[in-house]
Amino acid sequence: MDKKLEPIVKAVQSKFGATFEEFRDEVHLFVKPEQIVEALTLLRDEQNFELLSALTAVDYYPQETPRFHVIYQLTSITKNLSVQLRVPVNGTSPKVPTVTRVFGSANWRERELLDMFGIEVEGHPDPRRLLNPDDMEGHPLRKDFPLGYEEPQFTFNFDEIDLRKPYAKE
Amino acid sequence: MTQIEEVSLDQYKHLVSERALTGETMLLNMGPQHPSTHGVLRLLLELDGEIVVNCIPDIGFLHTGVEKNMEAKTYQKAEVMTDRLDYMNTMGNNLAYVMAVEKLIDVDVPARAQALRVILVELQRIASHLVWLGTSGLDLAAMSMFLYCFREREQILDIFELVSGQRMMTTYIRPGGVWRDVPVEFEKAVRDFIKVFPKRIDEYETLLTKNPLFIDRMVDIGYLSKETALSYGVTGPSLRASGVDWDLRKARPYCGYEQYDFNVPTRTEGDTYARYLVRIEELRESLKIVEQALNKLPLGPVRSENRKFVPPPRSEIGVSMESLIHHFKLWTEGFPAPKASIYSAVESPRGELAVYLEGDGGPKPMRVHMRTPSFDNLGVVPQIVKGYLVADLVAILASVDIVLGDIDR
Amino acid sequence: MGVEQKLGDMGVVTTTLESVVNWSRTNAMWPMLFGLACCAIEMMSAQAAHYDMSRFGMELMRASPRQSDLMIVAGRVSKKMGPVLRRLYDQMPEPKWVIAMGDCASCGGVFNNYAIYQGVDEVVPVDVFVAGCPPRPEALIHGVLTIHEKVKGEKFKDLAVK
Numbered sequence: 001m002d003k004k005l006e007p008i009v010k011a012v013q014s015k016f017g018a019t020f021e022e023f024r025d026e027v028h029l030f031v032k033p034e035q036i037v038e039a040l041t042l043l044r045d046e047q048n049f050e051l052l053s054a055l056t057a058v059d060y061y062p063q064e065t066p067r068f069h070v071i072y073q074l075t076s077i078t079k080n081l082s083v084q085l086r087v088p089v090n091g092t093s094p095k096v097p098t099v100t101r102v103f104g105s106a107n108w109r110e111r112e113l114l115d116m117f118g119i120e121v122e123g124h125p126d127p128r129r130l131l132n133p134d135d136m137e138g139h140p141l142r143k144d145f146p147l148g149y150e151e152p153q154f155t156f157n158f159d160e161i162d163l164r165k166p167y168a169k170e
Numbered sequence: 171m172t173q174i175e176e177v178s179l180d181q182y183k184h185l186v187s188e189r190a191l192t193g194e195t196m197l198l199n200m201g202p203q204h205p206s207t208h209g210v211l212r213l214l215l216e217l218d219g220e221i222v223v224n225c226i227p228d229i230g231f232l233h234t235g236v237e238k239n240m241e242a243k244t245y246q247k248a249e250v251m252t253d254r255l256d257y258m259n260t261m262g263n264n265l266a267y268v269m270a271v272e273k274l275i276d277v278d279v280p281a282r283a284q285a286l287r288v289i290l291v292e293l294q295r296i297a298s299h300l301v302w303l304g305t306s307g308l309d310l311a312a313m314s315m316f317l318y319c320f321r322e323r324e325q326i327l328d329i330f331e332l333v334s335g336q337r338m339m340t341t342y343i344r345p346g347g348v349w350r351d352v353p354v355e356f357e358k359a360v361r362d363f364i365k366v367f368p369k370r371i372d373e374y375e376t377l378l379t380k381n382p383l384f385i386d387r388m389v390d391i392g393y394l395s396k397e398t399a400l401s402y403g404v405t406g407p408s409l410r411a412s413g414v415d416w417d418l419r420k421a422r423p424y425c426g427y428e429q430y431d432f433n434v435p436t437r438t439e440g441d442t443y444a445r446y447l448v449r450i451e452e453l454r455e456s457l458k459i460v461e462q463a464l465n466k467l468p469l470g471p472v473r474s475e476n477r478k479f480v481p482p483p484r485s486e487i488g489v490s491m492e493s494l495i496h497h498f499k500l501w502t503e504g505f506p507a508p509k510a511s512i513y514s515a516v517e518s519p520r521g522e523l524a525v526y527l528e529g530d531g532g533p534k535p536m537r538v539h540m541r542t543p544s545f546d547n548l549g550v551v552p553q554i555v556k557g558y559l560v561a562d563l564v565a566i567l568a569s570v571d572i573v574l575g576d577i578d579r
Numbered sequence: 580m581g582v583e584q585k586l587g588d589m590g591v592v593t594t595t596l597e598s599v600v601n602w603s604r605t606n607a608m609w610p611m612l613f614g615l616a617c618c619a620i621e622m623m624s625a626q627a628a629h630y631d632m633s634r635f636g637m638e639l640m641r642a643s644p645r646q647s648d649l650m651i652v653a654g655r656v657s658k659k660m661g662p663v664l665r666r667l668y669d670q671m672p673e674p675k676w677v678i679a680m681g682d683c684a685s686c687g688g689v690f691n692n693y694a695i696y697q698g699v700d701e702v703v704p705v706d707v708f709v710a711g712c713p714p715r716p717e718a719l720i721h722g723v724l725t726i727h728e729k730v731k732g733e734k735f736k737d738l739a740v741k
Contacts, residue, residue, distance in 0.1 A: 023510045024273060050400045054513070054541040058528055071526065073513055073541075077400075077416050084513060105403030108549045126185065131230035131578060132694075133659045140238055140693060147242055148235075148693030166701050168665075202663050203613065205642040210615055210660060231660045232616060235694035250689060257617035301620065320627035327624075338617065338713055575616055578657075 005081055008047050012039060028084045033096050036087055040072065040102045049074040049083070052099075055109035057089075057117050061143030067091030068119060072099075089119060098123040116141040185226050186216050195223055202231045208305065208567065209574030211548075220559050225552045232578040240538045244504035245271055245345065248535065253339040255540060256576040258301055261294040261330075262518045264343040266540075269424060270514040270525040271345045274507050277479050282470040283347035284426040288463045289360065290333070290342065291425075292456040296367075297326045298519040299449050299456075303374065306446075306568035310387055315377065322370055329359050346480030347473035357464065364461050371453055379450070388443040392554045392566035395440060402553070403546035406521025407452065408570060410436045411444035418517040430462045442569040449571075452519075479505045504533030511537075520544055520571055544576035597735055604648075604674065605636065605727040611647035611671070612640045613664075615654025618681040618713045622653045625716035635723055644670040649726070651719075652703070655683035656696045668703045676730070678722050679705045682712045 005027060012018050012029055016039055020029045031039050043049040054073040061067070066088030075082045089096060096113075098121045099106045110121045111130040118139035121127065129136070138145050153161045186197070200213040210231035216224040236255060240248040252267040253260040265287060272279065300319040307315025327337040333352050334342040342349050378384050394404070399412045409416060417434040419427045435451035437444040474480045481500050482493040507529030515524035521543025530536040547570050555563050614622055625632050626640065641647040644667045656664055668677070679699050682688035685708040687697035696702060706729060709722035 024276070024512060026512060028511075051405070052403055053515070053522065054524060054526060054539070056526060056539040056541075058511075058537045073524075073526070077414060080421050082513075103403065104398070104401040104553075105546045105549055108545065129230075131233040133230070136658075140235060145238075146693070147238060147691075149242075149691050150687065150697045152691075165698075168700060168702050168704055202660065203642070203667060205612055209619075231657060231663070232655065233657050233659065233694050234655060234690050235692040236690070239690060239692045254617055254689065257620060316623075317628045320624060321629060324624070324629045337715065338620070 002081060004079060005083065008043075008081075008083065011047075012042070015039075015042070026082075026084065028086050030086050030088065033087050033089060036072070036085065037097055037099055037102065039085060040074070040099050043074055043083070044102060047076065048078045049076040049081075051075040051077060052103040052105050052109075053082070055099075055106055055113070057113055057119060057141075059117065059141065059143050064091040068094055068117060070096055070113070070119065094119040096121055100125065115139070118142065182214065182226060186224050194218070208572060211572075211574055211577075213563075215560070215563070217560065222555050222558055222560060222563055225555045225563070227548060227552065229548070229574075229577055232574045234575075234579060236579050237538055237540070241535060244533045245507065245535060246500075246504065248538065249344065250339075250341055252540070253341055254575065255579060256518065256520070256523070256542065256544070256573050257338065258298040258573055259294055259518050259520070259523075260339055261290050261343060262516060262523060264341060265291055265425070266514070266516045266518070266523045266525050267527075267538075268343050268345050269516065270512060270527040271507075273512050273514050274510070274527055274529055275345070275479050275505065277346050277474050277476050279347055279474060280471050281426070281468045283472045285463050285467050286348055286352065286472065287343055287425050288427065288430070289460055289467075290330070292459045292463070293326050293329060293360075293363075295456045295519045296453055296460075297323050299453050300326075302449065302519075302568075302571050306565075307378070309564050309568045310384070312378065312384070315374065318370070318374065322367065325363050325366070329356070329363065332356060332359060344480075346476065347471070350483070351472050357467075360460065360464055364457060364464075367457055368454070371450065375450065379447075385443065387562075387565055388446060388569075389441060391442045391558060391562045392569065393441050394550065394554050398550065398553055399440075402550040404521070404550050406517075406519070406543050406547070407448045408445055408547055408550075409521070410434065411448045412440040413438040418515055418522060422515075424516060429466070430459050432459050432462075442565055445569045445571075506531060506533060507535070515541070518543060520573065520576065521547060540579060542576040542579065544572040544574075548572050548577055597733075598731075601731045601733055605730050607636045607638075608649045608676075608723075608726075608730075609639055609641050609647045610637055610649045610651050611644055611667070612642045613650055613652055613667070615652070615656065615660070616683070618653035618684070621713040621716055622651060622680065622719060625719045630716035630720065632720060632723070635720065635727075637723065644668075645672065647671060648674060649676050649678065650703075651678045651680050652684045652699050652705075653680040655688065655690060656699050656702065657694050658696065661696055661702050664699070664702050676706045676726055677703050678707045678709060678726060680709045680719060680722065681714055682710060684708075685710060688712060 009020055016031055016035045018029045018031045020027055053075045057068050057070045059068055068089040070087040070089055072085040096119055098110060110124055113119050114121055114127055115129045115131055116139055195216050195218045198215045198217055200215055202210040202212045212228040214226040215222055236251050240251055249267055252263045255263055300323045304316040304319035330340055331337050332355060334340040394412050396412050396414055399409050415436045420434055432455045435448050437448055477496040481497050486493040487497055509531045511528035513524060513526045515522050523543055524541040526539040527535060528537040551570060555566055679685050684699045687695055707722050707726050709718055711718050
């Protein structure tokens with residue numbers, strides 16, 4: 001871990017009771033969903049982490065508690081450091097509070113979270129789907145959503161796939 | 171299929187001002203197919219006469235499902251999909267993904283491969299800025315810029331074809347190094363380009379930089395302040411034109427960038443003209459890096475020796491039994507990655523391009539997330555466009571330099 | 580020898596109405612700007628000075644569907660874009676042709692998943708498929724010449740059935 005990062009990690013640990021782990025000189029801090037807005041405000045105002053680089057989630061499907069980890073990657077330009085905060089969220093009715101008041105870029109990123117994972121964001125000013133069509137059912141990046149793979153047409157199955165394919169009429 | 175659909179205002183009520191609901195301002199759809207939107211972007215504009223009151227982007231028309239598709243392929247085969255995200259910066263996308271994989275599986279890269287990577291990525295940066303210059307010239311009705319810029323770009327694409335066989339989607343940079351060594355004509359081709367290009371940049375500058383019409387359309391338009399830029403996650407030339415000196419090549423050097431001597435152009439005005447000047451300067455700086463890297467190109471292997479993760483060269487397979495077995499295992503099964511996650515970033519022509527990669531012990535990635543710069547760069551456009559004319563909106567969109575493949579993934 | 584020689588000296592040319600109509604259709608076919616993704620950049624390269632497409636009659640790219648007769652679908656078509664594509668195709672006046680440029684428009688390309696149409700012929704009827712990812716500008720020009728061949732061979736009685 002970078003020497004300058006140690007006091008920051010200690011501050012977050014002591015204030016929120018967060019655990020952390022390290023992998024190849026990256027630091028991941030685990031926080032609870034209720035604490036995330038306060039943690040981000042603390043890091044932005046007192047520790048100069050001005051940039052929210054990424055906001056995404058991971059789905060650990062067969063495992064139900066926690067099923068999702070929501071990931072916030074912060075970068076500090078003045079100190080040249082970065083830290084990652086992870087929020088474990090359950091599978092049944094996943095919810096996370098919005099951070100749009102702390103960082104403006106979270107607006108679209110949380111809409112993407114809603115669209116792709118179905119994680120509800122409490123207090124978001126504009127909760128609509130972002131990338132998929134509005135009338136789509138399901139959330140694509142969950143592990144139990146099928147890929148939608150179409151079999152390649154070889155000579156032995158060419159005709160049966162040809163009959164199934166919805167060609168356009170005039 | 172061709173009936174007229176009633177579009178209700180309900181889903182946008184919370185985003186437009188109250189004047190739209192009474193009919194005082196007009197809602198105009200700048201649809202997905204439009205010559206000036208640089209791709210399939212739909213903008214819903216609320217106009218008071220000619221002045222833009224609100225701008226609501228609607229994206230997702232190029233959504234490709236890349237992140238989900240990469241979970242179904244092995245690490246090597248998934249790299250093919252990364253080229254096609256930001257299609258102006260194909261080598262850079264490959265580099266971002268490959269650096270993430272190399273950090274995850276802890277594989278070293280030889281020095282010659284690093285130098286080749288730097289040369290090709292900087293040439294790609296020049297090609298991307300040339301397309302930006304050509305298309306923004308086209309948007310502002312300077313049509314000859316388009317033809318001049320594409321003439322230079324053809325020279326760069328010829329170099330890519332020499333090296334990898336493909337003009338755009340090369341997949342030349344692979345985990346462990348590069349695909350194969352460059353042919354003998356490579357050095358001469360790059361030196362010819364270096365000799366010709368500086369005069370061409372001067373030509374573009376004489377056409378545009380002091381042109382009074384250009385200055386009229388670009389100065390004091392689309393002001394982006396430092397605080398707004400940082401809050402909205404803007405990176406790249408747009409951030410540097412607003413006064414923040416942040417370039418990942420200098421702050422967190424990768425691929426041997428610390429050996430090369432170059433400047434990072436920064437400006438403080440934050441308007442469209444400043445963004446234009448920053449990118450023109452970057453063309454010159456990238457050319458300096460290419461020249462230095464070519465002069466210092468070391469000899470040696472172009473691929474790592476770690477055969478558990480990197481396939482052996484074809485010449486070895488006919489001779490050695492272990493190479494044959496390694497090749498077989500790598501192409502049928504793939505290599506196992508540790509059960510951990512990393513986040514690795516590079517500097518693309520548009521900003522910070524990063525990959526969040528999580529492995530689960532098997533040969534296929536469990537989660538790949540690409541943090542693309544154009545997503546946040548477009549997110550800030552509704553804030554900087556308020557109060558300007560529709561013609562200025564076109565100039566602002568051109569200066570922010572978005573690529574829809576990056577946004578919609 | 581024969582009728583053509585004698586009439587040609589007097590400044591008269593004999594031909595069929597079909598060949599005149601087809602010749603005029605091929606020599607000034609205006610494509611509609613429908614660049615979606617990476618193939619659009621190669622289409623722009625084909626229009627630029629190095630591989631010039633205006634020598635084949637495609638001088639301008641009109642953005643409006645009402646003023647064009649060829650639609651070059653360049654790039655991947657997502658499920659959200661499909662209805663837009665169909666509506667633009669319906670707005671083009673007859674006669675109209677479609678070139679599916681690139682692998683993603685022909686068959687879904689590299690992307691075999693929930694979000695991309697596996698071949699744009701699920702949305703509009705296609706005349707010529709151009710393969711490549713992205714196809715070289717010369718390949719696109721070859722596709723355009725193939726459409727010219729196809730149009731030169733069209734007969735009125737086939738068109739009347741539509």
